Amino acid sequence: MSLDQMAREAGAEVRDRAAAIAPPSAGLIARRSRRGRAATAMAGFVGLAIAGLGVGVALEDDPAPTALEVTGDPEPTPLLGPGRNGWIAFDHDGDIYLLRSRRGTSEPARRLEVEGSGSSDDACPTWSPDGTLLAFGRLTGGSDTEPGDAELVTVPVEPDGAAGTPNVIPLKGFRALSGFDPHPCAIWAPDSRWVALSGNGDVWLADTDTGAVRRLPDLRPVDLDWRPGTHELAIAGDIGPDRSAETSNTPVTVYSVSTGETRQLGSVRAYYLTWSPDGSTLAYQGGEDDNPDELRLVDADGGNDRLLARIGSANHGVGPVWSPTGELILYQRLLGPSGERHHAALVDVADGTETVIDAPQTGGSIRSSWWPYSVTWSPDGTTLLYSAWSTTTDPSATDTSSTGVLAVPADAPTNTRLLHEGSSLTGNVYDHVWVPPQMWGRRSN
Amino acid sequence: MDVVAAPADYAPANPSFESFFAAEYGRVVGLVFVLCGRRAVAEELAQDAFVQAYRRWSVVSGYDDPSAWVRRVAINLATSTLRRRTREARALARLAGRPAPQVELTPTNDAFWEAVRRLPKRQAQCVALRYVEDRSVAEIAAVLDIAEATVRGYLHEGRAALAIALDAHLEEEEP
Numbered sequence: 001m002s003l004d005q006m007a008r009e010a011g012a013e014v015r016d017r018a019a020a021i022a023p024p025s026a027g028l029i030a031r032r033s034r035r036g037r038a039a040t041a042m043a044g045f046v047g048l049a050i051a052g053l054g055v056g057v058a059l060e061d062d063p064a065p066t067a068l069e070v071t072g073d074p075e076p077t078p079l080l081g082p083g084r085n086g087w088i089a090f091d092h093d094g095d096i097y098l099l100r101s102r103r104g105t106s107e108p109a110r111r112l113e114v115e116g117s118g119s120s121d122d123a124c125p126t127w128s129p130d131g132t133l134l135a136f137g138r139l140t141g142g143s144d145t146e147p148g149d150a151e152l153v154t155v156p157v158e159p160d161g162a163a164g165t166p167n168v169i170p171l172k173g174f175r176a177l178s179g180f181d182p183h184p185c186a187i188w189a190p191d192s193r194w195v196a197l198s199g200n201g202d203v204w205l206a207d208t209d210t211g212a213v214r215r216l217p218d219l220r221p222v223d224l225d226w227r228p229g230t231h232e233l234a235i236a237g238d239i240g241p242d243r244s245a246e247t248s249n250t251p252v253t254v255y256s257v258s259t260g261e262t263r264q265l266g267s268v269r270a271y272y273l274t275w276s277p278d279g280s281t282l283a284y285q286g287g288e289d290d291n292p293d294e295l296r297l298v299d300a301d302g303g304n305d306r307l308l309a310r311i312g313s314a315n316h317g318v319g320p321v322w323s324p325t326g327e328l329i330l331y332q333r334l335l336g337p338s339g340e341r342h343h344a345a346l347v348d349v350a351d352g353t354e355t356v357i358d359a360p361q362t363g364g365s366i367r368s369s370w371w372p373y374s375v376t377w378s379p380d381g382t383t384l385l386y387s388a389w390s391t392t393t394d395p396s397a398t399d400t401s402s403t404g405v406l407a408v409p410a411d412a413p414t415n416t417r418l419l420h421e422g423s424s425l426t427g428n429v430y431d432h433v434w435v436p437p438q439m440w441g442r443r444s445n
Numbered sequence: 446m447d448v449v450a451a452p453a454d455y456a457p458a459n460p461s462f463e464s465f466f467a468a469e470y471g472r473v474v475g476l477v478f479v480l481c482g483r484r485a486v487a488e489e490l491a492q493d494a495f496v497q498a499y500r501r502w503s504v505v506s507g508y509d510d511p512s513a514w515v516r517r518v519a520i521n522l523a524t525s526t527l528r529r530r531t532r533e534a535r536a537l538a539r540l541a542g543r544p545a546p547q548v549e550l551t552p553t554n555d556a557f558w559e560a561v562r563r564l565p566k567r568q569a570q571c572v573a574l575r576y577v578e579d580r581s582v583a584e585i586a587a588v589l590d591i592a593e594a595t596v597r598g599y600l601h602e603g604r605a606a607l608a609i610a611l612d613a614h615l616e617e618e619e620p
Contacts (some may be wrong), residue, residue: 003604003613008555011576018475018577024492026463026499032494217483 026210027300035283077190079229082324082378086444087161089125089134090387091423091432096125096136098161099419100444101383101407104370109420113157114163115139122153124185124437128192128241129380131442133157135208137183147182150174152195152209159445174199176334177220179243185437188231189226194257196224196233203235205257216255222247222271223319225436227300228279231258236284237271246273262330266302272319274436276349277326283308283349285320285331295320295331309352314342315372318436322349325381328410333373344375344384346410360386360416366406368392370406370416379442384408387439405439462502466495469512469544472578473519477559480523487523494519513588516574520534520589524566526596561603568603 033380087098090109095117095415099109114122116138124137134155142148150171156164176182176199186195186206197204201220206213222237233254252265252273270286280300287294292313298305308329310322317332327349332342333356342359359369378385386406404421470491478487498505498515505511561569567589574585582600586593608615 001613002616003608004616006554006557006611006613007572007604007607010554011579013554014475014479014558014577015472015579018471018478021471021474023467023470026466029462029466029492029495030501032492033499364530423612 009070020369028231028347032123037146039266040115051061076228077231079150080190081277082381083442084132085378085380085383086131086159086409087127087157088385088405088407088419089127090420090439091123091125091421094121094123095123096134097420098157099405101417101419103417110161112155112157112161112163113168116153116166116168118350120151120408121148121183123181123183125283125439126186126188126437127439127441128154128188129190129438129442130192131247132210133188133192134441135186135188137185137197139183142182147175148181148284150184150199152184152186152197152208154195157441157443159443161444167211169206169208169213171199171206173215174204177201177242178382181303187224187226187436188438189231190228191231194231196226198224203233205233214257220255222249222432223273223277225273225275227282228277229359230256230279234265234273234275234282236273236286239271252282252284264302266298266305267297268296268302268305274320274322274329276322277324283322283329285311295329297349307352308349309347309354311345311347316340316342317372318376320347321376321436323377323381324379324408328381328385330375331379332375340389341371344372344386344408353442357408357410357413358385360388360406362390362406362416362418366393367399368402370418372401374436376439378407378440382410383440384410384413385440460503461506462499465498465506465511469515472512473515476516476573477519477523479561479577480520482558490522493522497553512586514576514582516588517590520570537601557607557611560607563610564603564606565590568599568606571599572603572607575600584619595602 048107070086081315085101087100089096089098089112091097094113096114097109098112099105106441107219119140121142122136125134127134133154134157135152138153139148140151142394152169152171154168155166158164171184174184183200184204186197188195193207193209195206195208198221199217202215203219204213204321205216205225219235220239220241221235222239225234227234228233233255235255236250238248238250239375249269249271252268252270253262254265254372255262265282267285270284274283275281276283282298282300284298285292287296288400293310294307295309295311296305297308311331312333314332314334320329320331322329329347329349330344331347332344335341335343346357347353359371361367361369368390370386370390372386372388374387376385388404388406390402390404402421405419407417407419409415473491473494474487478484481490494515498511498517505514508514519596521565561572564572570589571585574580574588580588582593582596585596589596604615609614
């Protein structure tokens with residue numbers, strides 16, 4: 001097809017569709033003229049309807065994109081309290097591995113045998129809230145200079161660790177922002193059906209039951225978190241076009257995957273956020289002055305915004321993560337003004353008091369100190385799961401860098417267990433900072 | 446899109462503006478949409494352009510082609526990223542409570558318009574005016590307030606870039 005033919009057809013299509021637009025009343029123009037161009041204030045809870053793709057939501061797998069189907073009043077999703085600690089999933093050199101954290105045993109990690117994994121590059125595994133499904137990002141057909149095609153894979157995993165038939169959702173056109181890990185890294189919704197991820201600067205949403213994909217464009221979020229018990233996704237931050245760009249906080253957008261509606265959460269401005277396990281409260285890092293030191297709380301309706309603690313800043317990690325028990329909020333903090341060494345710390349939600357967890361140590365006479373890339377919770381809320389790198393006291397060591405997965409009891413961090421040691425783990429310095437992977441699932445036998 | 450009822454105190458002081466607005470609104474939205482890719486933003490920008498026309502209607506209505514003037518304003522508004530983001534926020538607010546638009550603007554060949562949006566601004570504007578509105582070089586020059594030779598240059602460069610980006614055969618340019 002010639003360019004002119006393509007262009008004429010494309011232009012005619014837009015022309016025809018535009019001709020069908022019924023204009024608003026000219027009175028609207030008159031009113032706006034009288035009112036001037038003052039921006040509409042969006043204080044408090046404001047319900048916004050973007051049904052019908054008014055802000056460019058695209059249905060990737062629908063050949064004739066139509067208005068977003070409103071599915072009616074969503075059924076509430078169950079609130080899952082603290083669970084039992086099951087399989088831990090992590091990635092290593094392009095494969096997914098499972099292991100269990102059990103005292104008294106030294107069971108090695110096992111590679112997850114999933115159709116298609118042999119020729120692909122898999123990473124960022126994350127368990128569904130009900131513990132039955134594992135999602136991970138897959139790249140295929142890549143080269144040294146191109147990451148390849150992106151897919152989201154979900155696979156049922158039995159309590160014995162056996163993988164069932166995978167479901168593969170192509171993510172056509174997916175690209176991570178420049179400088180970040182290229183894998184699509186998802187975060188599960190409370191219904192264990194929808195997932196959200198960030199690619200190309202857009203928020204991508206995928207229905208793992210139907211394979212439908214949606215995109216909310218141009219948000220470049222720093223953080224995403226699903227509100228427990230609902231179909232709502234909170235979106236915050238603007239990470240800029242690439243890793244070198246300045247990150248800024250933004251109003252928090254709450255998007256409903258079932259109705260397509262968005263709302264802005266009060267006057268909150270944030271770039272990291274985490275919901276309480278009962279979905280009633282949002283903890284966020286940010287604030288009006290773009291201050292990274294404040295950890296604040298706000299009710300789900302956007303009201304009662306208050307300071308919880310001052311927590312410093314980080315250049316790794318997934319931001320604050322609320323514990324499954326609801327009592328503590330975990331975060332990472334840089335030790336100094338620069339560098340990569342972080343501590344994990346716990347903030348008591350009741351009073352804002354803080355407990356700093358010194359770098360976990362392993363080894364005998366020669367000790368290794370572990371510094372977190374990212375830290376998340378076990379399902380029962382007792383243990384922190386570190387994806388970390390180490391430094392060693394061994395004066396003869398020529399290679400002082402190692403990475404590992406560690407289980408660190410929240411109330412007894414000296415009882416750290418090194419679960420796996422190796423390279424190329426999820427949560428390295430190039431990871432997506434907005435995706436807190438739920439690496440620890442709820443099921444195992 | 447639902448027609449918003451006029452306020453009780455609105456009297457059509459400018460019936461000619463009303464008919465002009467009714468005739469041109471959809472076309473301006475379509476033109477801006479291909480340049481910015483966002484339906485809500487396109488509507489917001491189009492309405493802003495018509496607000497300016499409304500305020501100056503006594504003058505604009507006397508132009509040879511008021512529609513060209515409105516398009517120039519809308520296109521200029523669309524080129525400012527900062528303004529676009531501000532309008533995006535306002536657009537979301539204005540859509541509050543409104544039911545879903547009935548007309549979907551996203552074309553089936555959105556890849557073409559995505560490629561257009563990646564062109565330098567003036568090239569994209571000339572291509573959009575050429576193929577969405579089927580305007581001649583002279584008319585495009587009038588809308589953008591630039592020389593006709595300049596328009597021909599932008600169209601030539603824009604078409605060449607699109608042919609490469611879309612792997613399409615480039616025919617000899619039409620007059």
